[in-house]
Amino acid sequence: MxxxxxxxxxxxxxxxxxxxxxxxxxxxxxxxxxxxxxxxxxxxxxxxxxxxxxxxxxxxxxxxxxxxxxxxxxxxxxxxxxxxxxxxxxxxxxxxxxxxxxxxxxxxxxxxxxxxxxxxxxxxxxxxxxxxxxxxxxxxxxxxxxxxxxxxxxxxxxxxxxxxxxxxxxxxxxxxxxxxxxxxxxxxxxxxxxxxxxxxxxxxxxxxxxxxxxxxxxxxxxxxxxxxxxxxxxxxxxxxxxxxxxxxxxxxxxxxxxxxxxxxxxxxxxxxxxxxxxxxxxxxxxxxxxxxxxxxxxxxxxxxxxxxxxxxxxxxxxxxxxxxxxxxxxxxxxxxxxxxxxxxxxxxxxxxxxxxxxxxxxxxxxxxxxxxxLGVSMAVGRKGSRSAVADQDAPFELLTSPDVSLGQVDVRPDNVLVAVRHPHSLAHLVGALQAASDQDVVVVTIRLLGTDEEAAEGAGSTPDERYLFSRVVALTERYGRPVRLLIVPAENVFDGVIAVALRLHSAEVYVGESSTLSADEQARLLGEIWDRAEKPRSQQLRLVVYRNSGRTDAYHLGAHPPSLTPGDLDLIHRVWLEAVKAVGPEVHHHEVVRAALTQMEQQLTGPQREEALAVIRNVARPADELAAAVRVRDYSRLRGLVRNRHANDLAAVLTQLGLEDQVIVFRILPRKEAAAVFQYLSREQQETLLKAMAQEDVAALLNNMAPDDRTM
CATH class of the missing domain: 1.20.1740.10 (Amino acid/polyamine transporter I)
Known part of the structure; x- marks a missing residue:
């Protein structure tokens, strides 16, 4: 046909x-x-x-x-x-x-x-x-x-x-x-x-x-x-x-x-x-x-x-x-x-x-x-021929340039930047189109130097890039939102995304969930590049990581007002009351915060570094977030929290959970990842966990461990 x-x-x-x-x-x-x-x-x-x-x-x-x-x-x-x-x-x-x-x-x-x-x-x-x-x-x-x-x-x-x-x-x-x-x-x-x-x-x-x-x-x-x-x-x-x-x-x-x-x-x-x-x-x-x-x-x-x-x-x-x-x-x-x-x-x-x-x-x-x-002759000619896709011109306007500016892309500041890479992983683009309101939306794919550029002819687009953007354009048609399409060569994806966000004065960056990095790790890598870059002090960037489950995690890159809980505000107020009693009423809340942060900075750069880090670890307590997800039976969030985390880090977090919560987390993990985490537990912790788990879970866990690690 x-x-x-x-x-x-x-x-x-x-x-x-x-x-x-x-x-x-x-x-x-x-x-x-x-x-x-x-x-x-x-x-x-x-x-x-x-x-x-x-x-x-x-x-x-x-x-x-x-x-x-x-x-x-x-x-x-x-x-x-x-x-x-x-x-x-x-x-x-x-x-x-x-x-x-x-x-x-x-x-x-x-x-x-x-x-x-x-x-x-x-x-x-x-x-x-x-x-x-x-x-x-x-x-x-x-x-x-x-x-x-x-x-x-x-x-x-x-x-x-x-x-x-x-x-x-x-x-x-x-x-x-x-x-x-x-x-x-x-x-x-x-x-x-x-x-x-x-x-x-x-x-x-x-x-x-x-x-x-x-x-x-x-x-x-x-x-x-x-x-x-x-x-x-x-x-x-x-x-x-x-x-x-x-x-x-x-x-x-x-x-x-x-x-x-x-x-x-x-x-x-x-x-x-x-x-x-x-x-x-x-x-x-x-x-x-x-x-x-x-x-x-x-x-x-x-x-x-x-x-x-x-x-x-x-x-x-x-x-x-x-x-x-x-x-x-x-x-x-x-x-x-x-x-x-x-x-x-x-x-x-x-x-x-x-x-x-x-x-x-x-x-x-x-x-x-x-x-x-003609139809019969083409059918006969295609038999035994290679299965190739003809290279064709892109049916949309693409801008390919290592040096991007507002004048080239023609977008307003405070726009939404969406980084795309895989044509079948565009859920974060849909989320950005729905949340952008009156902001301009720019869709960018990073062409990795030395890898993707070999498939491109000069500054043109590759067949993979054209196919990717054809899927992007189909989504924009469905949701009725205009977008700008952009290809930027860069050494790695993180450098390219931050470079474009800086040049275009973007307010938000939407990325999809990585198959190898956790959302926290993605935010950390992008944040490090953002901190190193030269930029106006007033420019801020918000990162939105769109998970496969549909949940989003938002991170503010660089210097930004922290999200304080009622408990944090109460703690600041209590410290301020003590300072007022000793110093006088001229002390303000922000001065109390600045004094505490100054002292913490001196400790981190001095001989008391380990003690300061211990205090931070004790306050951060990532295990509390896992325990909260287990307590409310939010398993989709639990899977997102443990996804792509290093086995050593996850084992350290699990030791802070109760035994029942550990069992639930191990059942959530894929078998190979559970086996990798299990190897970082102490002998005593392993024995306690095995006694609490069902027999079939124990068998699956042991089958995925290395032979040298199976002997207790």
Missing amino acids: ANIATAAVLTERLLLVALACALCGQYAVSFGAVWMAEWSVTARLTIQELVTLGAIILIGLLWTRSRLGLQLPSTAVAKAVWVSVLLILTLIVFGAVAILRQGVPVLELALAPFLGFGVNPSFLKWALQLFAGFALVLPALGGGGSLARAANEFAPPRLDAVRQTSFLIVVFVFILTVFSSFLFVVLVPADQAPLWASTPLSGVAHHLNLPALVNGLVIVLVLAAAFLMLVPSAHAALEDTEQLLRRLSARGALPEQLAPRAPSGGSTTGSLNAAAAAAMLVTFVSGAQVSWLSRAYGIAIAAALLLKIAAILRLRTTHREPQPFHVPFNLRLGRREIPVGLTVVGSVVGLSALAMLLLGDIPSIAAASLICG
Whole structure:
């Protein structure tokens, strides 16, 4: 099915290149037919041969521009399209004025197709004609390539921008097709309609009954509008075809000769040559007939759309998490949601394509055969080929720089920095998106120098980095939060994260739970780097470690106000009362704290260091936190407290717990970690613990110990 879907997209792109170039040839020939008839070289050719020649020449020009790397700026292309839209709207306005002058019964003509529904006695034939008529409209709707290309230029989340763009496209297509078709039917005489069927806008322009000078100007503007609209479409479709051929070659479905890159960069020579040659072949075989190409193009659109709908229906059953967008008109029955709207769209498109095939339409049958043939050939080519993923350009904006500043990333101070590394461990990103409120969010991944940089080409991104950020962008779409994406080379992850936080003046850093370090150890390492860094004294940073269980631990890096308990405040107040009695009322609470800390600092730097550390250890008592978690049976928190702690440290903490609490902690620990901690206990402590544990726990504990440590 994947091969057929790829073949459908490839066929649709090739037919669009041929159709757009053939239309340009038709408009050019219709404009200059009089002069071509007087030139001896072109006078020997028929009109259709001239159109075919012009279309092939245009494909060659597009191929030459791509080979030379002469790319037009996207802004220039957008301006050209908008100019074309304005010219076509101007033509429609002139046509509407001409209709009003002639007194044409607009309402009767508009309702004529609906009033004639009951004339045909055969319902089946009427239904086939109805769906076939819809199939003929599919080329006007297009394959969605322009919308997909525009979506890549939007900053995530893209959903709102894509909705607005799609609405504008629908409105434009409706105005262009409906109004221009109506003007063609009304203004162009029936006996001349076949002559202008391939260039309806030129037909309308020739029958506006305007003064000769104005009419000639309108005809020239119509030609310009056609080229401004169709040439960018043909060029974009040719580029899409080249990229698709290159990816298929990289995956082994097509010969590897299509993959080498051109010396000028950008497109690849083999795939570009193949794409241009295939487009010329399709143009030559079809005779550049617009009606033939448009019907084949409609079938290709229908096939690609049907396969996309089938994939979406399949994903709705396999991915049940909330999605940022659903096709409207869904029917909910209990817990099950039936996609009525999506099914109706697929049914209409499928029946339309089937109607064209049942009516024996040769272009439709040819397009369907081409899709099947390409799909089978790609399936055969992929057998035995390497399983490789084609390298593709990132569909989002990435900033890769060792020197990051606010001006480069364009974020406000006090932003939220999220460090990501693994594409399947992004729970902390979700937590940051939900907690960020109105703060900017920056997502950064650290490229380790000497390790990750080998996979990168220059300052570009690696396939792993692009896949990682594709998962990030999917989450931002789901939660509707814009983010900035950043790649920073650094010696290690901790140095890189702190460097970015300092440059961007971040207020918070979100990280995921490490598989090798405890949350306290992560905070300690980041805190040491933060303390060593040069920074404004007013800048503060809060670290949030998001655990796999969903619990978060927050740490303030560097100098920050401590979190004091009511007991701590009561202790400060009691000391202050004693100081007031001896010194006087001029003593304040903060002076008592400063005096105590000054004395502690002198002890830590003098001969009383060990005594001061003993006091700190006695006050800290990490065993109290473990005992509190055991007491309230908060086992998820208990697992987080013992996770990634060194066996020697954990054994020292366990000795401060009661025997029952020790047993519970040992049952929480994985067997290998429990065995490692057990080895650091004294003989007496080991014997006491073994007597309190169940027999099966003892057997598991001993089986995971080293043989030399099993003898008591």
